[in-house]
Amino acid sequence: MTNNLIIGQYVPGHSLIHRLDPRAKLLIVFAYVLIVFLANNVVTYTVLSLFTFVFAALSRIPLSFIMRGLKPILWVVLFTMLLHLFMTKEGDVVYRLGTFSIYEGGIRQGIFISLRFLLLVLMTTMLTLTTTPIEVTDGVESLLGPLKKMRVPVHELALMMAISLRFIPTLMEETEKIMKAQAARGVDFSGGRFSERVKAIVSLLVPLFISSFKRADELATAMEARGYRGGEGRTKFRQLVWKPLDTSFLVATALLAALLFLLRS
């Protein structure tokens, strides 16, 4: 199981979106989160949806994967829709049931808000589906680079993130090992009352913590032995290359913003 473990939800591929510079993707998604709020009528929502669906289609990620990512939030979307359906009292009454009335404005608002929510989640999932965690880390480090002047330890934060990513599978393996070892000593992880289960988890967490601290200590020693002395004077092996493709995607996003601004009511 741990052998083909994929950290995050990354789906390997070579599509246009996969090849985008992580910085470009981060910027696009960040801008998108703001742009979404420009849409406020049928035309603007159509344009926005069109852009998003084309973006998703370009990633060549199977629809089933995307749906799996969206599933957990479907309830929230549904709930928002119903909420708006009953709470908004605008326009003509469309349907009346006892004391409840559904207004035209309610239907519109319900559809718009849940669509907005759906598009937001879809776009952010596209980022995690097409970018490896380490690429995201590199992208964030590079984008936050200017903050170094304000003494924000950007390099250290990025290194911390990279090391945690590197150790996720290792710690998962270790967790499995400790669970087996404790199970062999009679610890029951699956059954029992709540208090018993908490106790079982403690018997897992304590050894895991101790070994993690030992690992941290040894890793720090090894890093120092390999000449690590902070970010100063360091070169980087993994390099981000900004391509014309990245610029064109950024321009497309800017155009989308301009279009929405013109078409909104």
Added chain:
Amino acid sequence: MAEPILSIEGVYFRYPNQSEYAVQNVSFQAERGEWLAIVGHNGSGKSTIARLLIGLLRPERGVIRLFGRPLDETTVWDVRRRVGMVFQNPDNQFVGTTVEDDIAFALENNGIPRDEMVERIHEAVRQVHMESFLEHEPHRLSGGQKQRVAIAGILALRPDMIILDEATSMLDPRGREEVLDTVRRLNRQRRITVVSITHDLEEAARADRIVVMNKGEVMAEGTPEHVFRLGGKLERIGLDLPFAVKMGSRLREKGIPLRVGYFTTEELVEELWTLYSKK
């Protein structure tokens, strides 16, 4: 005689808040291209020596000289570039997310330009036969492979010396052979000095010279042949003699005229089956 690449003289060290010395009055030398083994039981101070050698710890008294210069704040980073260390736990020294990232780590630390990095990484993986694993994540590698990556990480810096600090003790027999063969080859072909710190006398048997540590002091020093003659003395300080050596001395006790000077099972077998034809 050429100046030794490594010499330590009268070194004392104790850990903070401890009255007893972990290492006391230790002196020895290593020459360029030599394979020196430092053996000892747990707590004999051998791992402390490894940490002293690359400046992770500082001696209380005594001088450590590497490449003809004393080890201090001004030389320590240069020493860490020229001396690589492979630690015991394969997982806890793997920094990068992939093999190439990990090999690049020390290069990045030393500010090597990226183009040269790529070249050096390829050269290094070839030497440890890990070419086809460049993009592998650590959890998809065996212990022996991870240790070979650690060696590649050192080789990329074009080192003069490699220190193995119990580097094979967590590996299975096959992984251990992989690692030792790699180091042996580098030692022979590239004249890289090897200091291997171990409690395993089978491993030490491959060295040119052995330093035996006990309770923080040097107990004996010499060629494997010379050291193994101590026999029972080594066993009394918690070391296990190689099977071939034990077997050989038993056979000699029984009056079989074996010559001395074999430390691996293959050598003993060779000696035994040619015993009568030589007469």
